[in-house]
Amino acid sequence: MGTVQARGLRKAFGDVQALDGVDLDVPDGSFFVVLGPSGAGKTTTLRAIAGLEQLDEGSVHLDGRDATADTPAARDLAMVFQSYALYPRRTAYENIASPLRARKASADEISTAVAEVSSLLHIERLLQRRPAQMSGGEQQRVALARALVRRPRAFLMDEPLTNLDLKLRVEMRTELTRIHRSLGGTFVYVTNDQVEALSMADQVAVLREGRVQQVGTPTDVYERPANQWVAGFVGSPRISLLACRAEGDRLVGEQGWSLPRPRWTTAEDGRPLLLGLRAEDVSVETRGTAALPGEVYGLEPLGDRTVVDVKVGSEMLKVKARPTVAGVPGERVEVAVDLDRAHIFDADTGLALSTAGR
Amino acid sequence: MAISIDEAVPAPVTDDAPTARRRGGTARRVIEVLLLVIIAVAMLFPVLWMLETSIKENRDVYAVPAKFFNFDFTLDHYKDVFVAQGGGRSDLSGSFLNSVIVAGASTVLATVLGVPAAWAYSRFTLKAKKDQLFFILSTRFMPPVVVVIPIFLMYRELGLIDSKLGLVLIYAAFNVPFTIWMMKGFVDEVPAEYEDAAMLDGYTRLQAFRKFTLPLLVPGIAATAVFALIFSWNEFVFAIFLTSSQEVRTAPPAIAGLIGGTTVDWGLVAASAVVFALPVLVFAYLVRKHLVAGVTLGAVRR
Numbered sequence: 142m143g144t145v146q147a148r149g150l151r152k153a154f155g156d157v158q159a160l161d162g163v164d165l166d167v168p169d170g171s172f173f174v175v176l177g178p179s180g181a182g183k184t185t186t187l188r189a190i191a192g193l194e195q196l197d198e199g200s201v202h203l204d205g206r207d208a209t210a211d212t213p214a215a216r217d218l219a220m221v222f223q224s225y226a227l228y229p230r231r232t233a234y235e236n237i238a239s240p241l242r243a244r245k246a247s248a249d250e251i252s253t254a255v256a257e258v259s260s261l262l263h264i265e266r267l268l269q270r271r272p273a274q275m276s277g278g279e280q281q282r283v284a285l286a287r288a289l290v291r292r293p294r295a296f297l298m299d300e301p302l303t304n305l306d307l308k309l310r311v312e313m314r315t316e317l318t319r320i321h322r323s324l325g326g327t328f329v330y331v332t333n334d335q336v337e338a339l340s341m342a343d344q345v346a347v348l349r350e351g352r353v354q355q356v357g358t359p360t361d362v363y364e365r366p367a368n369q370w371v372a373g374f375v376g377s378p379r380i381s382l383l384a385c386r387a388e389g390d391r392l393v394g395e396q397g398w399s400l401p402r403p404r405w406t407t408a409e410d411g412r413p414l415l416l417g418l419r420a421e422d423v424s425v426e427t428r429g430t431a432a433l434p435g436e437v438y439g440l441e442p443l444g445d446r447t448v449v450d451v452k453v454g455s456e457m458l459k460v461k462a463r464p465t466v467a468g469v470p471g472e473r474v475e476v477a478v479d480l481d482r483a484h485i486f487d488a489d490t491g492l493a494l495s496t497a498g499r
Numbered sequence: 500m501a502i503s504i505d506e507a508v509p510a511p512v513t514d515d516a517p518t519a520r521r522r523g524g525t526a527r528r529v530i531e532v533l534l535l536v537i538i539a540v541a542m543l544f545p546v547l548w549m550l551e552t553s554i555k556e557n558r559d560v561y562a563v564p565a566k567f568f569n570f571d572f573t574l575d576h577y578k579d580v581f582v583a584q585g586g587g588r589s590d591l592s593g594s595f596l597n598s599v600i601v602a603g604a605s606t607v608l609a610t611v612l613g614v615p616a617a618w619a620y621s622r623f624t625l626k627a628k629k630d631q632l633f634f635i636l637s638t639r640f641m642p643p644v645v646v647v648i649p650i651f652l653m654y655r656e657l658g659l660i661d662s663k664l665g666l667v668l669i670y671a672a673f674n675v676p677f678t679i680w681m682m683k684g685f686v687d688e689v690p691a692e693y694e695d696a697a698m699l700d701g702y703t704r705l706q707a708f709r710k711f712t713l714p715l716l717v718p719g720i721a722a723t724a725v726f727a728l729i730f731s732w733n734e735f736v737f738a739i740f741l742t743s744s745q746e747v748r749t750a751p752p753a754i755a756g757l758i759g760g761t762t763v764d765w766g767l768v769a770a771s772a773v774v775f776a777l778p779v780l781v782f783a784y785l786v787r788k789h790l791v792a793g794v795t796l797g798a799v800r801r
Contacts, residue, residue, distance in 0.1 A: 222695070
């Protein structure tokens with residue numbers, strides 16, 4: 142079992158700076174998720190940890206030891222690839238046995254370990270099949286088994302669920318959490334799916350354009366986003382951002398509205414700010430002391446809830462409501478705001494303003 | 500003046516067109532077949548003539564007008580290809596053996612050098628990779644005859660004139676660029692992730708290539724090697740310039756050498772030409788699937 146540390150990883154592909162100083166600290170035994178949009182450098186980070194990518198700068202430490210110069214084999218890691226990368230000419234059994242064969246395990250050890258991991262993943266009946274004879278979900282399980290058959294320092298997973306259909310993906314999420322709990326071990330898990338990150342992670346690192354934006358628990362990242370970009374990337378529907386300024390004990394919107402200034406906001410008067418409101422922290426169904434005037438722009442029924450788009454001046458605000466909510470476009474509404482849960486960002490730097498005390 | 504889309508683009512073929520085509524179908528088919536037969540006969544006539552000549556008695560070979568069907572059948576010419584007049588092995592059979600050795604060795608050499616190079620060019624980021632590949636290809640731009648004199652002079656200095664090793668080296672030199680280019684296409688088709696996965700399994704990079712990628716390249720290697728083999732087997736220019744002795748001479752110059760002098764034994768020429776052409780045909784037939792795949796690339800299933 143082990144820890145993984147990345148220090149100042151830098152890597153350029155031609156003109157594209159894929160990694161621009163990435164630092165990560167993955168604690169022993171944690172489920173660590175690297176979250177970011179496509180092109181953020183997530184996969185490159187993972188490949189750099191695995192030793193598959195030559196770094197321009199920076200170092201990778203495994204169990205506290207500098208492993209930057211080590212070959213992938215010497216790093217003692219296991220990886221699940223997004224494409225699964227199952228060896229096409231070999232049966233599932235041989236695929237799963239491959240890491241053990243490479244490390245010269247005895248035939249007995251191999252058959253015991255393969256039997257164990259296949260029962261863990263319920264793939265016993267697939268063992269004699271070749272990848273082409275399996276469905277995507279089955280291939281995914283075999284790829285997972287190939288990683289889990291050993292006890293490496295850490296398991297690296299590169300968007301392993303991306304190529305599955307939605308139902309299977311939800312199933313595998315629970316399954317992976319169960320596996321992590323029962324096996325222990327350090328998991329470094331890369332995804333662009335915030336639901337995966339929030340539901341599975343002990344810790345999340347949010348990556349954008351080759352830089353780490355924030356590291357923290359899923360609650361940290363969701364409740365206390367470090368900046369405007371993280372707030373916008375994590376959470377669905379997207380957080381609404383309204384331009385405003387602090388004036389005395391009021392928060393005055395560019396669109397003419399005014400709200401009581403949250404106690405914890407440290408911004409000096411007149412500085413351009415963004416008020417971030419998540420859809421569940423505003424309501425068109427209740428009344429509150431703080432409210433924004435707006436008009437209904439559209440309704441988006443999602444079954445268990447309805448998202449109401451409210452136009453506040455020329456800005457759009459997403460409001461979560463019960464599925465039974467009524468409203469016609471053009472109707473004037475008061476949007477109650479839970480100011481204790483509001484986020485304030487500096488409009489110039491995008492940084493969250495003193496959310497630490499909350 | 501603006502042209503509307505309708506004017507600029509021809510209207511789609513209307514529904515009655517296929518019917519019209521079907522009505523004229525039979526006549527069209529007949530013309531097609533007829534033309535193809537004419538072309539085939541014209542193209543294959545030298546081959547047919549060669550086959551016929553090789554099994555005709557000598558007096559029928561020279562008969563005027565030529566005897567197409569009612570000639571006397573004999574296999575003596577084929578015997579003469581392999582057996583000398585007074586018994587024992589003929590000179591020609593020695594040349595065929597030389598051809599086998601030279602073509603085989605140069606193909607093996609080109610494959611052994613070219614396949615790993617193709618893998619490297621496909622997998623690694625190298626400085627000026629495109630320029631390097633273009634340089635490699637550029638060695639094939641000119642016909643061999645252009646460089647035959649410099650090569651001759653170099654070989655004379657090196658003592659490679661009139662040696663099988665010399666021919667093997669020059670054929671390999673011509674086949675390596677070809678092998679690299681053709682094999683690079685095949686390697687590109689095999690996802691690099693198999694090797695990545697193998698390295699994480701605990702294999703070294705070379706083991707990952709040998710155990711996981713190489714087996715997937717076998718069809719490509721077979722197709723490439725056959726092309727290289729056919730080139731070396733057929734090569735004439737270097738063979739005739741760089742070799743002189745009977746012990747070294749390969750089949751193409753040896754067969755050409757039969758023509759000339761006061762009398763030409765056309766039966767023997769034809770028979771040896773048939774024997775010379777057979778291996779190429781057999782090889783091409785054996786790997787015909789891969790040949791098509793090799794020409795079109797994309798032969799390796801993901």
